[in-house]
Amino acid sequence: MSDYAIQQIVNGLSLGSLYALVAIGFSLIYGVIRLVNFAHGDLMMVGAFATFGLIATDHVPWVVLPLLVLVAGFLSGGLVERLAFRSIRGAPMITGFIVTLSVSVALQNLGLILLGAQPRNFSFPAVFRERVALGGIDVAIIDLTIPAVTLLCAVLLTVFVKTTRMGIAMRAVSENTLAARLMGISINRVVLLVFGIGGALAALAGLFWGGKFGQIDPLMGFVPGLKAFVATIIGGVGSLPGAILGGYILGFAEVAFVGFLPAAYAGYRDAFVFGLLILILLVRPSGLFGSTEEERA
Amino acid sequence: MTPRAAPRFAVSPTQALALFTLLLVGAVVGLEVFGSGYLRTLAALTLINILLAVSLTMTNGFTGLFSLGHPAFMTLGAYVAVMFTYPVGRRGFAMPDLPDMIRDVALPLPAAATVGGLTAGLVAAVIGLLVLRLRTHYLAVATLGLIIVVQTLALNLDGLTRGGRGLTGIPREASLPLIALCTLLVVMLCWRIKHASIGRAMLAVRENEMAARCVGIHAFRLKMLAFVLGAALAGFGGALLPHVVSVMTPKSFGLMLSFNLVAIIVVGGQGSVIGAIVAALAISLGGEALRGLEETFQLYGITQVIVAVALIAALMWRPKGLFGLREPLVRTP
Amino acid sequence: MLTVEGLQVTRGRTRVLTDLTLEVGAGEIAALIGSNGAGKTTTLMALSGLLPIAQGTATLRLDGQTFDLTRADPAKLVRAGLVHCPEGRQIFTRLTIEENLRLGAFLNRDEARVRALMDEIYALFPVLRERRHEAAGGLSGGEQMMLAIGRALMGEPRLLLLDEPSLGLAPQVTERIFDTLRDLNAERGVTLLLVEQNAMMALDIAHRGFVIREGRVELAGSGRDLLEDPHVMGAYLGLSA
Ligand SMILES: Nc1ncnc2c1ncn2[C@@H]1O[C@H](COP(=O)(O)OP(=O)(O)OP(=O)(O)O)[C@@H](O)[C@H]1O
Numbered sequence: 001m002s003d004y005a006i007q008q009i010v011n012g013l014s015l016g017s018l019y020a021l022v023a024i025g026f027s028l029i030y031g032v033i034r035l036v037n038f039a040h041g042d043l044m045m046v047g048a049f050a051t052f053g054l055i056a057t058d059h060v061p062w063v064v065l066p067l068l069v070l071v072a073g074f075l076s077g078g079l080v081e082r083l084a085f086r087s088i089r090g091a092p093m094i095t096g097f098i099v100t101l102s103v104s105v106a107l108q109n110l111g112l113i114l115l116g117a118q119p120r121n122f123s124f125p126a127v128f129r130e131r132v133a134l135g136g137i138d139v140a141i142i143d144l145t146i147p148a149v150t151l152l153c154a155v156l157l158t159v160f161v162k163t164t165r166m167g168i169a170m171r172a173v174s175e176n177t178l179a180a181r182l183m184g185i186s187i188n189r190v191v192l193l194v195f196g197i198g199g200a201l202a203a204l205a206g207l208f209w210g211g212k213f214g215q216i217d218p219l220m221g222f223v224p225g226l227k228a229f230v231a232t233i234i235g236g237v238g239s240l241p242g243a244i245l246g247g248y249i250l251g252f253a254e255v256a257f258v259g260f261l262p263a264a265y266a267g268y269r270d271a272f273v274f275g276l277l278i279l280i281l282l283v284r285p286s287g288l289f290g291s292t293e294e295e296r297a
Numbered sequence: 298m299t300p301r302a303a304p305r306f307a308v309s310p311t312q313a314l315a316l317f318t319l320l321l322v323g324a325v326v327g328l329e330v331f332g333s334g335y336l337r338t339l340a341a342l343t344l345i346n347i348l349l350a351v352s353l354t355m356t357n358g359f360t361g362l363f364s365l366g367h368p369a370f371m372t373l374g375a376y377v378a379v380m381f382t383y384p385v386g387r388r389g390f391a392m393p394d395l396p397d398m399i400r401d402v403a404l405p406l407p408a409a410a411t412v413g414g415l416t417a418g419l420v421a422a423v424i425g426l427l428v429l430r431l432r433t434h435y436l437a438v439a440t441l442g443l444i445i446v447v448q449t450l451a452l453n454l455d456g457l458t459r460g461g462r463g464l465t466g467i468p469r470e471a472s473l474p475l476i477a478l479c480t481l482l483v484v485m486l487c488w489r490i491k492h493a494s495i496g497r498a499m500l501a502v503r504e505n506e507m508a509a510r511c512v513g514i515h516a517f518r519l520k521m522l523a524f525v526l527g528a529a530l531a532g533f534g535g536a537l538l539p540h541v542v543s544v545m546t547p548k549s550f551g552l553m554l555s556f557n558l559v560a561i562i563v564v565g566g567q568g569s570v571i572g573a574i575v576a577a578l579a580i581s582l583g584g585e586a587l588r589g590l591e592e593t594f595q596l597y598g599i600t601q602v603i604v605a606v607a608l609i610a611a612l613m614w615r616p617k618g619l620f621g622l623r624e625p626l627v628r629t630p
Numbered sequence: 631m632l633t634v635e636g637l638q639v640t641r642g643r644t645r646v647l648t649d650l651t652l653e654v655g656a657g658e659i660a661a662l663i664g665s666n667g668a669g670k671t672t673t674l675m676a677l678s679g680l681l682p683i684a685q686g687t688a689t690l691r692l693d694g695q696t697f698d699l700t701r702a703d704p705a706k707l708v709r710a711g712l713v714h715c716p717e718g719r720q721i722f723t724r725l726t727i728e729e730n731l732r733l734g735a736f737l738n739r740d741e742a743r744v745r746a747l748m749d750e751i752y753a754l755f756p757v758l759r760e761r762r763h764e765a766a767g768g769l770s771g772g773e774q775m776m777l778a779i780g781r782a783l784m785g786e787p788r789l790l791l792l793d794e795p796s797l798g799l800a801p802q803v804t805e806r807i808f809d810t811l812r813d814l815n816a817e818r819g820v821t822l823l824l825v826e827q828n829a830m831m832a833l834d835i836a837h838r839g840f841v842i843r844e845g846r847v848e849l850a851g852s853g854r855d856l857l858e859d860p861h862v863m864g865a866y867l868g869l870s871a
């Protein structure tokens with residue numbers, strides 16, 4: 001394999017990780033309350049600015065920072081649920097869209113008011129931008145850190161969902177809310193937890209996004225959020241492994257599109273992603289890995 | 298629906314249309330005679346918002362679809378129209394990639410906007426074939442994606458659009474009376490559709506698609522019709538805008554506009570033409586008033602936050618919007 | 631143990647329960663019978679906190695404690711010892727059998743106790759143990775019913791509300807289930823409020839029976855009395871008699 005190809009694979013892995021981190025929350029939320037949450041991507045922005053603010057204080061050690069960002073994401077995810085989404089639970093799907101879209105618009109514009117429209121430069125410690133030799137080629141450490149941490153999160157989350165009492169409860173609620181209530185499960189608490197987890201992972205993605213691309217702004221979250229939704233659809237909405245796999249497939253597809261086609265086409269990458277979406281919806285509406293059973297209304 | 302007491306004052310649908318025409322003509326004449334340039338521009342933009350909102354309420358309100366793609370179709374319509382109205386002498390410089398066939402074709406705005414609208418309708422037909430069979434949230438995401446696709450194309454096809462720099466010096470051919478006429482025509486069209494049997498069939502699809510299909514209504518065809526027609530009108534309305542402000546960029550019509558249009562029709566009641574008109578008026582004029590506030594206090598973005606919060610509040614307290622499907626003060630035949 | 635008076639419940643726009651009064655004593659099996667749409671399921675859902683109660687009183691008395699059922703959420707009632715095994719089983723088909731059982735004891739944080747309870751259920755229904763790591767959706771109808779009952783028992787109920795345990799089951803399986811219920815009641819002292827289409831079998835094991843019609847109790851009496859009542863015979867036992 002050529003160095004160039006390896007470089008592209010590393011790129012695909014790290015971009016795919018970002019999509020996967022956001023897609024997981026999308027998919028969990030949809031799975032549990034059948035809500036398509038357009039505001040989810042904006043939590044990435046919240047995470048990016050939380051990181052920015054924490055770095056600016058100059059007091060937070062580097063090991064602690066991601067943990068604080070996770071906490072910030074968890075709280076914002078939960079707060080959004082509590083303030084805006086709880087009262088529309090069970091409302092028609094379209095009402096759900098409109099409210100999540102409103103929250104997204106509100107978050108973006110609050111960001112504009114509080115933070116200004118100017119993109120901010122993101123300064124990760126130099127270590128992350130250093131390059132290490134890997135199989136003969138140079139790879140930025142950040143591009144290795146992102147997939148490693150994402151993998152760790154995915155494993156922890158899977159273990160949580162598969163084995164813990166709350167994890168099992170989460171799956172129960174997503175299958176049958178009524179029966180879950182009869183077990184004494186508090187639906188409100190489970191939904192809050194799901195939004196919290198989704199928000200935490202999205203915020204972490206925001207931290208990585210800033211580290212990878214070096215710039216953040218209040219509108220940065222929306223389009224990646226939509227793309228994460230595309231990833232979710234690729235993997236089959238509502239499935240955790242599907243969301244992760246979908247994220248990586250999308251990441252690789254995008255990198256391949258930019259990396260292997262003539263440079264003139266690079267500007268069309270977003271068009272390519274949504275073209276891909278329409279293509280996939282056409283061929284396999286329930287996603288590449290979703291079962292048709294997920295397709296119920 | 299619960300039967301409600303007949304309002305004391307009510308007119309027939311035809312009378313309502315006549316009344317609207319009268320109000321519109323009065324307002325336009327008044328502004329042409331007494332209004333300042335600023336007021337005329339504000340009126341023109343407001344009327345275009347009404348046109349767009351009414352066309353979206355047909356797509357989303359009548360058949361219960363959820364398209365967010367209006368700005369995509371507007372962008373398409375606008376760029377296509379500008380290709381025909383842009384001063385021929387400056388095309389070689391601004392649009393070097395323009396096909397030879399139309400390099401020297403100059404059309405008056407109404408014709409150019411019609412071509413823009415038809416193009417948008419055509420694209421919508423292809424997209425619709427692909428996504429209208431799927432469930433609601435796919436259409437929502439696909440149409441949002443379409444906005445991004447169209448913006449990306451506009452940004453990259455800079456031999457036609459001048460990319461991010463945008464096209465400037467577009468002739469200001471969209472006079473207030475012309476826009477008023479266009480708005481009137483669109484309102485009339487949607488009004489007629491709603492009160493004709495085809496409109497009732499669309500509403501039946503919205504209420505209960507299964508039941509509608511059982512009585513022989515071809516739901517998919519109606520959704521296609523509503524989607525394509527709505528898109529064509531969006532393309533048409535979008536074509537008017539750059540001819541008011543004289544500038545067109547790939548970001549002229551984006552996600553925020555999409556959101557604002559949805560906000561308008563949701564507040565108006567998704568399916569109520571009068572509701573869409575009233576809400577479009579309120580949001581256009583209210584937004585303009587707030588813009589002053591934004592500038593004074595340097596709070597750019599506060600208007601959007603207010604619109605968003607108001608929309609959430611509206612949905613919580615009045616989930617069916619101001620009027621639901623109804624047309625206030627109009628007798629149902 | 632359970633006292634219900636003048637209960638009124640509205641679903642959608644219809645008042646489904648108009649004036650329901652019944653009483654179940656501690657250690658009893660009570661059967662609630664009635665034709666389709668009479669309001670049996672609605673009654674159980676209201677008592678377990680799934681539906682809001684518009685009017686009337688419903689109280690649960692246990693060990694000298696009193697619980698008001700008219701404004702309680704299911705979690706609080708499960709804690710108090712009132713467990714509802716719903717109509718149509720409602721097991722979690724995508725979860726494993728063991729996970730279903732674990733959820734039955736969701737509010738119980740004592741893992742050792744949960745393990746012990748689970749072993750009891752497995753002893754009661756050995757087939758569940760054999761397949762404990764399989765998805766519950768793969769069980770047969772009868773096995774799913776066993777799982778539903780097992781899951782309910784994991785909550786250590788003092789009062790168990792059961793909605794149509796015989797639904798869609800073969801007669802032998804139904805009999806097996808009913809034997810289990812009788813044992814539960816006799817040996818562990820679980821009080822049962824049993825909703826059944828199969829009125830004959832239900833009244834046969836019941837100490838007390840209620841015939842409900844259009845949202846109110848039309849007839850009440852001992853299980854034996856109702857079985858012998860000519861009106862009940864004609865109206866509800868027609869098929870089985
Ligand atoms: N979600 C609902 N919304 C409105 N009405 C309902 C709803 N569910 C049930 N009903 C009505 O309530 C009445 C009682 O229903 P319920 O399920 O309690 O009957 P049931 O006695 O359990 O009947 P079955 O023997 O068929 O299970 C019925 O007339 C039914 O139409």
Ligand SMILES: [Mg+2]
Pocket residue numbers: 670671672717
């Ligand atoms: Mg029932």
